[in-house]
Amino acid sequence: MLTLAGLVAGLVLGLLLAGHPAAQTAQKLAAPVGSLWLQGLQMTILPLVAGLLFSGIVATVAAAKAGAMARRTLGIIVSFLAFSAILGAVAMPLLLDLFPIPTGVTLARGADPGQVPGLADFLASLLPTNVVSAAAESAMLPVIVFVGLFAFASTRLAEEPRRLLAVLFEGLAGAMMVVIGWVLALAPIGVFALGLTLGVRSGAAALGALAHYIVLVTAVGTVVMVAGYLIAISAGRRKLPAFAAALLPAQVVAISTQSSLATLPSMLVASRRLGTAPTTSEFVLPLAVTLFRATGPAMNMAVAVYAAKLAGLDLGPGALAAGAFVAFATTFGAVSLPGTISFVSSIGPIAAAMGVPLWPLGVLVAVEVLPDLMRTLGNVTMDVAITSAVDAGVAEPQPAETIH
Numbered sequence: 001m002l003t004l005a006g007l008v009a010g011l012v013l014g015l016l017l018a019g020h021p022a023a024q025t026a027q028k029l030a031a032p033v034g035s036l037w038l039q040g041l042q043m044t045i046l047p048l049v050a051g052l053l054f055s056g057i058v059a060t061v062a063a064a065k066a067g068a069m070a071r072r073t074l075g076i077i078v079s080f081l082a083f084s085a086i087l088g089a090v091a092m093p094l095l096l097d098l099f100p101i102p103t104g105v106t107l108a109r110g111a112d113p114g115q116v117p118g119l120a121d122f123l124a125s126l127l128p129t130n131v132v133s134a135a136a137e138s139a140m141l142p143v144i145v146f147v148g149l150f151a152f153a154s155t156r157l158a159e160e161p162r163r164l165l166a167v168l169f170e171g172l173a174g175a176m177m178v179v180i181g182w183v184l185a186l187a188p189i190g191v192f193a194l195g196l197t198l199g200v201r202s203g204a205a206a207l208g209a210l211a212h213y214i215v216l217v218t219a220v221g222t223v224v225m226v227a228g229y230l231i232a233i234s235a236g237r238r239k240l241p242a243f244a245a246a247l248l249p250a251q252v253v254a255i256s257t258q259s260s261l262a263t264l265p266s267m268l269v270a271s272r273r274l275g276t277a278p279t280t281s282e283f284v285l286p287l288a289v290t291l292f293r294a295t296g297p298a299m300n301m302a303v304a305v306y307a308a309k310l311a312g313l314d315l316g317p318g319a320l321a322a323g324a325f326v327a328f329a330t331t332f333g334a335v336s337l338p339g340t341i342s343f344v345s346s347i348g349p350i351a352a353a354m355g356v357p358l359w360p361l362g363v364l365v366a367v368e369v370l371p372d373l374m375r376t377l378g379n380v381t382m383d384v385a386i387t388s389a390v391d392a393g394v395a396e397p398q399p400a401e402t403i404h
Contacts, residue, residue: 006188007195007366011206014199023200030193037190038362040183044176045348046135049330050147051173052345056332057151058166060291072393073284076235076386077292080227084294085328088220088301089320095216096309102208140352141322144329180344191366198363210363213306214370220302221374224295228381236388238274246273247384254380258372260289263380271387280391285383294382295375296346297327303343303371304350307360315354323354343368 010030017023064074128134128142135143154165198206232243250266257263264285271281304323308315315323327350343365351358 003184003187003191003366004369006190006192007363010192010195010197011199014196014201014206017196018200027197027200030196034190034193034197034359034362037183037186037193038358040186040190041180041344041348041362042358044180044183045344045352046140046143047172048176048180048345049140049144049349051169051171051176053144053147053330053332054151054154054169055166055173056291057148058155058169060332061152061155063287063291069280069283069390070287073287073386073390074291076389077288080231080294080382080386081292081297081331082328083227084224085297085301085324085331087223088298088305088327089324091220091223091298092216092302092305093315093320095219096305099212099216101306101309102205102212140349141326144326144349144353148329184344187365190362194359194362195366209310210367213364214367216306217299217302217371218374221295221299221371221378224298225374225378225381228294228378228385231382232385232388235392236385237392238388243274243385243388246270247381250380250384251377254376255373258376260293260376260379260383263376264289267380267384267387270384271391274384274388276387276391281387284387284390288383288386291332292383292386293331293375293379295378296331297324299371299375300346300350301327303347303361303364304354304356307347307351307364308354308356310360311357313356315356319354323350326350326353 013026014023017026060074063070128146131143131146134146151169154162157165229240229243232238233240236243247270250263250270253266254260254263267285267289268281271285272278301323304327305315305320308319330346330349344361347361348358350356351361
């Protein structure tokens, strides 16, 4: 809330200064502060993503070894996360074509983002020739591919070296969380500076753009939530009225807590009301809360595409493909943390892979509290839906063994 207050204060002051002789001086003072804060965020992204992604893949592979129900659950999760990433890459550009960003919005530009990657660039950059050079150049896509392959390879090692590597990457992620926490503690100051610059440059149009952003990103998340109902009806074989009625109390808890983990007890109750076998719900729901963030790829892609539009970039198929791939891959390293932290760790790599600068995210993070409601609501809906789908699959009669 302090970050949102900083944005509002910066926008209001910028609106008041717009057209005043002091506006130029205010911008000169605010711009370095905002840029320094953004650089603090940017320096944490690559090591944070490496640590989280490695740990997430190792945890996913371990879960897959837990039996047939685990493999069925993970199959549904992986399939839907891929769909979610493609949805974000397709839906957000379409929404922006139908409902363009309000005219007159101009953000202070940071460093030149460089060339937006094309489809050939995307394919050529999947494997790094030198992972150290790729990391030094902030080439997020090849680094993520390398870390993913490295994580899968580590699962084939003996127990002792596998455990040591897991602890190393867990420690790396934990240390980066501490650093990013320090940087985000200064978010009200950094966002105030960015908001002031935005208010001076764009005036009242800036407020319209933020409202426009919230509506469009939330709309993409709503599509994911609706997909949860469809999965419950089709694969889960639940009646829509019964599913909606059983899920409603859990959705209320989700909105009030903005945490899937805190909503887990309510989701277990909802599954019980739907007639899901306790052995299924007690296994699938904790696994889903840990590994499955259904709205993540779609809404993260939506944010990155919107940031690209704010930066004046036109994203081609190659850039969108790179973003969708990273959105899908990094979901396995996502963590249940406050929206501002997960916003940076999840969307920063996607923006970097698409050649989108970080500075629009510095403003958008301040209003993440509102789209985050839809993130939690959609995730909770989908968690209960796939639990119903897994339960329906387990309940299918198995072919009888032939006796000779």
